[in-house]
Amino acid sequence: MRNPQPPRRAVGPATTLDHVDHQLLRALSENADVTNKALAGRLGLAESTCAYRVRALREAGVITGTRAQLDLALLGCPLQAIIMVRLGSHTMANVNQLYDALAATPGVLQAFHVAGADDFYLHVAVENAEALRDFVLQYVTTHRVVRQTETHLVFEVRNGAGVLRSRT
Structure with a gap:
């Protein structure tokens, strides 16, 4: 059985992100380490749809990267x-x-x-x-x-x- 992918959406300055995009971005901004499975479950999406949409947001440049938050005091710079x-x-x-x-x-x-x-x-x-x-x-x-x-x-x-x- 083939998993149909949603049609590719162009995301850019001229395109408005939908409510699912906003939900994904909010969840990822709170915890960028969340697994795709956990993210999909949290938002009630199929895992394949979740992965596709996150990948599309990356490819469109909406998600530009992820960074680790460091405890500066523990690194000697309090x-x-x-x-x-x-x-x-x-x-x-x-x-x-x-x-x-x-x-x-x-x-x-x-x-x-x-x-x-x-x-x-x-x-x-x-x-x-x-x-x-x-x-x-x-x-x-x-x-x-x-x-x-x-x-x-x-x-x-x-x-x-x-x-x-x-x-x-």
Whole structure:
């Protein structure tokens, strides 16, 4: 007996995701390690349909990857901070070169290029206050285009609700 597959759907900016797509994405954003069998069971889908739809979402670029969440404290980096970086020169070459360098620096969790008074926000994790000071002095202020930095300690991080609204 042949398992019929649903017709291939084009998913992109011009296509609206349906409620099943949203359910799949919400479930995967809560736990990307869930097995296809468990995901299908949770959503009341056939396993083949579930696998097909997840694969289609990946192929369409809606799901771009999965990442492990790490306990930074257990890895020896319990101190997190946001470093705001302001530039003195805003040429395209300077901005792109600095952005690449900052994002590639060990300890940077995320690098944001932002609008407003500051140009970059760096979310970093380090061993202690001295390591944070050294990070700023060795990896940030050494770039000739950096005019100013401001560092804020992070007390706690919580994941937000995300863009997928719950449908009841």
